[in-house]
Amino acid sequence: MTEANARPTIAVLGAGKIGEALLSGLLHGGRSADDLLFTERYPERSAELTKTYGIRCTDVPTAAKDADVLVVAVKPQDIEPLLDELAPVVDPETLVVSLCAGLPTSLFERRLPAGVPVVRVMPNTPMLVGEAMSAISPGKHARPEHLATVEDMLSAVGKVVRVPESQQDAVTALSGSGPAYFFFLVEAMIDAGILLGIPRAVAEKLIIQSAVGAAAMLVETGEHPVILREAVTSPAGTTIMAIRELENHGVRAALLAAIEAARDRSRELGAEHEAH
Numbered sequence: 001m002t003e004a005n006a007r008p009t010i011a012v013l014g015a016g017k018i019g020e021a022l023l024s025g026l027l028h029g030g031r032s033a034d035d036l037l038f039t040e041r042y043p044e045r046s047a048e049l050t051k052t053y054g055i056r057c058t059d060v061p062t063a064a065k066d067a068d069v070l071v072v073a074v075k076p077q078d079i080e081p082l083l084d085e086l087a088p089v090v091d092p093e094t095l096v097v098s099l100c101a102g103l104p105t106s107l108f109e110r111r112l113p114a115g116v117p118v119v120r121v122m123p124n125t126p127m128l129v130g131e132a133m134s135a136i137s138p139g140k141h142a143r144p145e146h147l148a149t150v151e152d153m154l155s156a157v158g159k160v161v162r163v164p165e166s167q168q169d170a171v172t173a174l175s176g177s178g179p180a181y182f183f184f185l186v187e188a189m190i191d192a193g194i195l196l197g198i199p200r201a202v203a204e205k206l207i208i209q210s211a212v213g214a215a216a217m218l219v220e221t222g223e224h225p226v227i228l229r230e231a232v233t234s235p236a237g238t239t240i241m242a243i244r245e246l247e248n249h250g251v252r253a254a255l256l257a258a259i260e261a262a263r264d265r266s267r268e269l270g271a272e273h274e275a276h
């Protein structure tokens with residue numbers, strides 16, 4: 001990173017769903033395509049991304065040489081071959097940012113040159129529309145300026161919080177996977193519309209705008225969700241009949257169990273790499 005170019009060159013290693021969301025979000029946030037790079041194992045995928053965004057696809061050694069920040073965005077199951085490629089070429093001054101669910105910073109520190117700064121991030125896919133929720137944690141060698149660089153990068157694509165790394169598996173289960181739970185709920189509510197005889201297009205409009213409105217109320221009023229729900233729930237009205245069914249079917253308990261299972265899976269993904 002030069003004085004004149006205070007913004008680091010960022011290389012995304014593995015441009016799948018979340019890698020693309022980051023590249024696209026950074027472009028929308030005002031970064032130049034010239035300051036971004038990516039690597040991708042499938043040539044058709046790289047060609048498509050270069051065509052869409054005008055960003056250069058390269059190989060791992062070139063990314064390691066040209067970029068100030070290397071963002072690892074491959075599946076946790078694909079990390080080992082990437083670390084094998086990266087270890088001989090990465091400069092110990094280069095900031096390595098991992099978006100991988102479950103993988104601890106200690107894995108990168110063990111496999112990459114001594115002293116390399118690593119920051120673990122758990123983002124989510126609303127990054128694609130500038131509404132990501134990302135949680136960041138420093139590894140052993142990450143200094144305040146490294147966290148600031150990551151915060152600056154991610155605040156272009158959404159909100160950022162700092163958490164201790166010990167909380168990252170729980171964060172992964174909450175906000176990393178979180179959008180999927182909301183999509184699941186929306187999908188089920190649209191099905192309910194179909195059950196009640198509402199045309200699909202109308203049901204989609206009703207439910208999606210209700211989701212947008214509810215999210216906006218949470219953000220803009222800052223009220224506790226219980227207060228907002230109570231305001232919808234009239235005595236002997238319609239909403240309380242629905243709430244009774246949700247409680248009867250154990251929806252609250254199901255969410256607690258589901259999120260705990262996701263947290264456990266994140267832990268397992270990390271443990272699978274402990275032997276390496």
Ligand SMILES: NC(=O)C1=CN([C@@H]2O[C@H](COP(=O)(O)OP(=O)(O)OC[C@H]3O[C@@H](n4cnc5c(N)ncnc54)[C@H](O)[C@@H]3O)[C@@H](O)[C@H]2O)C=CC1
Nearest residue numbers: 014015016017018039040041073074075076078100101123
């Ligand atoms: N999808 C999501 O909602 C979120 C995903 N993550 C994490 O982000 C990471 C990526 O997830 P997705 O984007 O969903 O997966 P994905 O499978 O869509 O993307 C991974 C990409 O990496 C490429 N790749 C794999 N090995 C490579 C290598 N050695 N060199 C170059 N390219 C390589 C694959 O071809 C693929 O395009 C995972 O570790 C996941 O845990 C984190 C938060 C949310």
Ligand SMILES: O=C(O)[C@@H]1CCC=N1
Nearest residue numbers: 101172173176177178
């Ligand atoms: O399902 C997964 O493993 C990834 C991590 C968080 C969201 N998607």
